[in-house]
Amino acid sequence: MTLTNIGPDCRDNKHPACDARAMDLETDEVTDCDCSCHAPAEVECSSCGQPRPADETAYNPMQAITGGPLGWYSGDDGEICSDCMTNIIRGSNR
Template identity: 60%
Template sequence: MADRWETEQKRPRVELPKCSSCHRERTLNDAYDYNPLQVVTGQPLGWYSGDDGEVCPECMTKMLRG
């Protein structure tokens, strides 16, 4: 139904960024971007966005811990 409404309103459908590891979509609750200082200070990690894709905080934590 949402696709039909967007087509009728002639508005483009917005693609949300997805994690390249687990394919979870980024939401409005995922407001923070990744910053290396988060690792050093022990703060929760944010989303990594780069030329090689997006990575959610959970997958970034797994990768950093090995």
């Protein structure tokens, strides 16, 4: 399979400069760049390795204050799933 919708920066191996747009050579219209560098990386929990679901709620400190369900934490120090966040903040070992 040949990818035809590759942006000029990706074609020239300058992936960070690509704006994720390419020229569709068949329709002569601007389209999405098909280079794999634009695919989102799968995020995993730093504690348990569970992959982050696409619809996962993000962690907000108000969730802990109000006693509501905790969301997924993302920070410079790692990723933590909602189950591990609950164990860390609420001190439970389930």
